[in-house]
Amino acid sequence: MYQSSPPLSPRETLPTMYDLPSEDPEEPGLPDEFHLLQPELLRQTFLPPSYEAADFFTASDLNLYYDVHHPQWYKRPDWFGVLGVSRLYDQRDLRLSYVIWQEGIAPLVVVELLSPGTEKEDLGRSLRDASQPPNKWTVYEQILRIPYYFVFDRYTDELQAFGLVQGIYQPLVLEEPGIWLAKAQLGLGLWRGTYQGINRLWLRWYDKHHHWILTPAEREAQRAEQEAQRAEQEAQRAAREAQRAEQEKSRADRLAAKLRELGLDPDEA
Template sequence: MQQINPPLPAKETLPTMYDLPSEDPEEPGLPDEFHLLQPELLRLTFQPPNYPSDRIFTGSDLNLYYDSRHPQWYKRPDWFGVLGVPRFYDGHDLRLSYVVWQEAVNPFVVVELLSPGTEAEDLGRTLREASQPPNKWTVYEQILRIPYYILFNRYTDELQAFGLMMGRYQPLPVAAPSATEPAGVWLEEAELGLGLWEGSYQGLHRRWLRWYDRAHHWIPTPTEAANQRAEQEARRAEQEARRAEQEARRAEQEARRAERLAARLRALGVDPEEGE
């Protein structure tokens, strides 16, 4: 009798970025203006020197899908950065969401902006049923194992930093500000620090989260970098104009000295133009 082999189980096909929703229509409203500006400043100044710009991705208010067993579960960080992943999805498309089982690279750092309505979730203080998605803290720490988790309270200007050590988030010391160093925390793998910068961004003066380099210089935004280049060019042009003016004055002084010498020679009966 011919043996009939049982049919092979169907291969599971997980949804891609194009299949998963980029928004939850039941979530109320858009973020407030601070939740738009602060992530923008983080994105513009996140420039790790040891990674090319086309191997860095940052997202803000973007769905982060983290569990292939529950492909509809997601978190939406206020901002996150990924190292070593293509800037564009599949090398050519803007991302609708960030799907870890498609990308194969987990975020390197997540920043949450605390507010009274989200603080319990962000700090892992919410309880859940076994069938419900875990809170952000659990997802970032135990599922995605994101190396750095940063929390910023804009109402108190308090910066909290946590690093993954032995599988758990441990508080990281935030350096106190000094005359030469900002208040912040250093992320060695990215060769960047994240600190509190007091200044004006988009016309609003306050304390902002911002990236700085190993020399404790704040990373400029593209607009600031362009302004700095323009100022440097203006200074160089001014220096060149001063040098040209000095050369003109020296040439004028030499001409005057030559004229005085010629006048003395003529007084002595010597024609200074003879023999030329």
Template sequence: MYQTDDLNYHKKVLPTMYDLKSEDPEEPGLPDEFHNFQPHLLRKTFHPVNYSPDEMFIAIDMNLYYDVRHTGWYKRPDWFAVVGVDRLYEQQDMRLSYLVWQEGVNPFVVVELLSPGTEKEDLGQTLRKAEQPPTKWEVYEQILRVPYYIVFDRYTDKLRAFQLTGSRYTELELIEPRIWMEDIGLGLGLWQGCYEGIERLWLRWYDGQGNWISTPEEIAQQERQRAENERQRAENERQRAENERQRADRLAQKLLDLGIDLED
């Protein structure tokens, strides 16, 4: 995290998000349908227990600028989240990109969805020449020091998680495909279910009790189901009361037929 004086200096002398490009059509790894759906499921279920929505920023396929000496260098994670930062840029505008020298807070977790064109770089298996920008792995591990780096391969359904330990990433041994992040009171794991009409394994967040966090659409559906259950319960109760009334009427009629005075 940057000091306040550093932030003020950088805002005066370095490019802002309005100065740098927000996308590059030449960038490899163009999104497929899975790359469209999966990040939004992560965004909809990311609710840290100790941060309000106004104290965090979630980005999908957004330029992440990281080097004050090379202000044009950036990485473009499939999904990342920053906690302890204003939801809006300078509390007033939606972001075009995320510039660490302007924001002062680095991402807390980055998720990359493997694709054939980006797999080696995502896993830190590529080499670079000295004059070239660092790889994603180097940026996340050594420059931004992102505490959690998550990699998911939808073709093999393999989930890998790396946690920053000292100055290096250590791969976590996953007995089951879940990673708990104590600092935010959330876990990330593989969920078998239907999202956007597609049944498969999806990455999504879960709470401290191990329950999958619901999306707004699921919450709305649950509310509709509760309302329908309540309506059905009320209808059943009304029908039961009507049946009881009819039974009492039949009994009264039988007594009258037998010449029994109901008043007696």
């Protein structure tokens, strides 16, 4: 088992996020469109109800530095979420990377999106030389001890979920609609729907009532629909009031006509 690092050294003696790059210029390739859209949907719907927006952090394709004794070693999760940490670095700056020995809080959950070239790395099946960094599985399980690890294969629509049990990742049984994360008071499941014009299975967060968390665009559309419904209801109410007023006028006209037939002046009655 890979041993975790000893207690952290003073912050001032170690590289800051500005010293540790957010990208490796020698690494080829850029994220494909799915790797852009899916993490964004996760970010928009990860809204833990017990935390203010300023008190949790999510990121995708951001360098995660995990070993103080190998400060250039990092993993770059497709998406991860951390609770109880400021959204901003030192509460003032957008992060260039996530440096675990400075932040002091490991992610609660990591999501990796499988591709043919990353499957062995993501599922801990790759071998390494002792001088090389450990694979993602080892880092997430044995070094950072991240409680929840999800791996999604968009080619087969298979979602694998793992939970940390006595220091070892164990498969979690996927139930409808997904896996509940008690600390976040959110669940992660597979949702079939249209996001950014693409209809397919997407990973998405849901609440305790099994309702999918809405994106900002969906919330705005919902508000617009509610406003339209209220306007329609008000128009219908006004129409009913106008109809009642017309009926009252009609009754008054009939009564006046009847009085005139009897030789009475309705204005003096």
